[in-house]
Amino acid sequence: MHRGRKVVFVSHCILNQNAKSIGRGKYPGAIRELIELFAEAGVGIVQLPCPQLDFNSGLDRKPKNKSSYDKKDYRGACKKLSSSLLKQVEGYLQKNYTVIGILGVESSPTCGVQQIANGSRSVPGKGIFIEELEIEMQKKNFQVPVIGINLNNMYSSMEKLQSLLKYT
Ligand code: SF4
DSSP, rough: OOOOOOOEEOHHHHGGGGOTTTOOSSSSSOOHHHHHHHHTTTTTEOOOOOHHHHOOOEEEEEOOOHHOOOOOHHHHHHHHHHHHHHHHHHHHHHOOOOEEEEETTTBOOOEEEEEEEEEEEEEEEOOOHHHHHHHHHHTTTTOOOOEOOTTTOOOHHHHHHHHHHOOH
């Protein structure tokens, strides 16, 4: 079988909602719609580590605001993760693969792209990992689309991804 030569990088909980903080998951396991979309388009899915799970409070953590996470060690871990992610992205690009994008998760204080949670509300803002990722991308002077998946509005998230797939 030939390689499709297209990949997408996804936040950990897109494939494993068990990693979400208590009460924040919307699916029992993986987000099926996204897996189906990418599988049908012949796109490989690369799962990123979950910063909150690995560097913060583990599986039994309660939801917290960005300010509770925004400490030197946690930001440093997100920065390290961003640079290792961009190395992987560069590796694919150098071999002429298409990197469809990097998928974050809206409302997360870590992986939110346009919105972060503030108590039970979502407010405009970026998560800590996404901020560090954008800084690293600027330093390296390259741009890959970063798209936030909104678990409360999968319809609009799917539409965004479909149009992205159409033009790649
Ligand atoms: S930190 Fe990111 S990957 Fe981990 S559960 Fe939150 S949104 Fe998902």
